[in-house]
Amino acid sequence: MSLYYREQKHICGKDYATAGYMEVDLYPVTPKQHKASRRAKKKEACTLAQQTYNDNRSKRYHVQLVNANFGKGDFSWTGTYDDDHLPAPGDTKRADMDWTNYIKRVYRWCDKNGVERPKWVAATEYTTVMADGTICGRHHHHAIIQHTEGLTRDVLEELWSDKNGNSIGLTRGEHLTVDHGSVEGLVKYINKNKRCARSWRQSRGLEKPKTPPPNDTKWSRKKLEEASTVYIDDAAFWEQKYPGYTLNRVETKVSNAGQRHTVVILRRAECWHGRGNIYRPRRERNAAK
Known part of the structure; x- marks a missing residue:
């Protein structure tokens, strides 16, 4: 044929x-x-x-989505938990709510300071209870957050806190680079552990490939x-x-x-x-x- x-x-x-x-x-x-x-x-x-x-059907689309909406100077952000604030294994709702509350705090800070709200994509990796009862991973969050004028990584790091302003774990913000496959490497890293459950979320209005x-x-x-x-x-x-x-x-x-x-x-x-x-x-x- x-x-x-x-x-x-x-x-x-x-x-x-x-x-x-x-x-x-x-x-x-x-x-x-x-x-x-x-x-x-x-x-x-x-x-x-x-x-x-390969078996990761969404990796290429995520790479394309990030490249369509983010560039050099935007932020690569990671948020982890200390032992006192770590959600229980399998408690995905609590972990998801922590991210939701975090990005709401970012939005409130932006509104208060006259800063444009950023676009973002985020992936939460969960502490997963396997079928044999073993525990896989530890709840944490990865995100790529747009750098709008006035929004700094200090702000992004300090807002990873509870409602009283107390830190709930370690956080790190770095400046995104877009050369030599670095974005693809970041997305691959976010999706690194196939055994643990995870979710991908994104802000509204992202430009699709x-x-x-x-x-x-x-x-x-x-x-x-x-x-x-x-x-x-x-x-x-x-x-x-x-x-x-x-x-x-x-x-x-x-x-x-x-x-x-x-x-x-x-x-x-x-x-x-x-x-x-x-x-x-x-x-x-x-x-x-």
Whole structure:
């Protein structure tokens, strides 16, 4: 059976010309898939955006979502518990409520100080009771939080507290970097422990990765095979294919049926940006109150 070779872009930003990050899937499709309606192709593209090659179906979508909404200068944040405040094993509702209360405190602080409320994504990893009764992990939270003007990591760290303002555990905020797969590494780390249950949450209004109509005629089997082997690490080759972007890396796999699926990961370096005065000292913030 004759196959077509599809190019499906996942644009993480406003459009191709300005997005700071893009993934491109290259893979074979049947004549029936090629002739499918625009709506059917769009549905397939959205499904593909949430898949990866292994058992973690959502990792790629989370990477794309983060790259579409966050950039250099935003915050990578982790919140843990001390023994006095640690929710009981299996008490996921309490752990979820702690995150909800935390982000509400952040919002209240922003409203009080005339600071724009940040966008965020968060994952909570739970202390899980396994079937054999063993305890896996310890409740804690990971988040990526937008750096809006006036919001500092000191504030984010100090607000991890109870209703009386007392710290409930250790917390750490760091500045997000977006080069050399660091965002993907962070998302992978958040999803690191497959044995423990976890939940992913996000603020409203995040920009979703865009999946434009695919191109089924740009590539042939011979061209894809050559690109995925001979030119797999050739930055100039891929950057000529996708002008305006720089190559991060190329990943390729061959299925048991002998069909190749290649993913090209690209960035637009000039779109990396910071937001406001990241390093505003604590004493300046206190003086402003």
